[in-house]
Amino acid sequence: MPNLDWRRLLGKSNPTGYPHTLLRTKQSASQAEFFDPALKQYGRAFRLGEPRLRDLAERTRWYAARQQVMEHLLGIVSTSSWQKSLVLRGSVLLKTWLGESAREPGDLDWVVLPSTLKMDDPRVDLYDMILKRVAKQPEWGDITMDATGARLDDIWTYEKAPGRRLVFPWQTADGLAGTVQLDFVFGEKIPSEPVPFTYQTQEGQALELLAASPAQSLAWKLLWLHTDMYPQGKDLYDAVLLAEAFPLDAELLEATLNTTPHQEPFTLASIEAWDIDWLSFLSEYPNLGEDAKTWKAEKAWQERLAQALRPTFDQAGQ
Incomplete structure (x- = not known):
């Protein structure tokens, strides 16, 4: 050998x-x-x-x-x-x-x-x-x-x-x-x-x-989108699908966010402020559905994510 x-x-x-x-x-x-x-x-x-x-x-x-x-x-x-x-x-x-x-x-x-x-x-x-x-x-x-x-x-x-x-x-x-x-x-x-x-x-x-778990996977996606220097389109795409399919406990989200120091508070408004590299994502995955390919589609996906996470933020009292 x-x-x-x-x-x-x-x-x-x-x-x-x-x-x-x-x-x-x-x-x-x-x-x-x-x-x-x-x-x-x-x-x-x-x-x-x-x-x-x-x-x-x-x-x-x-x-x-x-x-x-x-x-x-x-x-x-x-x-x-x-x-x-x-x-x-x-x-x-x-x-x-x-x-x-x-x-x-x-x-x-x-x-x-x-x-x-x-x-x-x-x-x-x-x-x-x-x-x-x-x-x-x-x-x-x-x-x-x-x-x-x-x-x-x-x-x-x-x-x-x-x-x-x-x-x-x-x-x-x-x-x-x-x-x-x-x-x-x-x-x-x-x-x-x-x-x-x-x-x-x-x-x-x-x-x-x-x-x-699905919930932990979603919490990690949100952590990366919120704290990474270069937030990835694939993480937004995955996070939306996970958030629409599985519930996320507010305590688990908070615990996951707290594993990274020195970050801005995570709110529903934070989601809309992310600057996502969506074009590179579409180039790498050209076979995605049409709802991912419309003009400024990332903004629609950010809105979908915020809507899907409302129960989590309601649980946290935000």
Whole structure:
């Protein structure tokens, strides 16, 4: 087996200015670059968006292959010693809860437990574990993952809880190719208890994981929209869908907001004042519904969010 020590994959500098985890594949010519605030320590803090595949059958196969890769990685976590120390959050959960209206998941986001565990603690062997498991079984079906081509980057080095991003390239037998990223953040306090989550794979396998609840997921989205230097359109989109589908307790929202110091009070008026990068979001997700594509659509979505959160603010006496 090749030397897969994760420290060899973690880049300290890059003469191109790009993150080491921006891996180009055969489909990269049709993938636009998008600013990623998690990587802003780089001069060119970009990640690649979805490929623009004109052929519907090819596009369907590509998304199905990426989902298989993600499910393989979820399976690795679910059967590892880290299963009870990794809390899943993000687009995979939203797709399960919200169905067709949710964004197509393209990465795996994890919060590492306990929150006192440091990123450079020598006990953190999860990168080695995942790399070795992928190297041991690089092929299944017509898909091959390349553990030796994986790359690591530090993320959120200037704000939020710090972490690391692990990216794997993959390829199908008929030449489709892409990447899947796993983000792990450390020191993130979770104000509510993680919940058991069963993920059903395309092949019918049940994967048992820990996950953030819908309410906690919504509270995090609101925290990021309110406090991030670069609030993202995807977080507004997700927050609206979550707020319209699930109730949010005012105490949980307050506890989540209080995990970040030095912030402005969060009110209904705050929502309308957010400056959201909606155009980049639409460019990255061109297949969204028409209600996301109208002129100044972000303002309508901000109004929808404020309306959906009125019960939460009423509970808080605002």
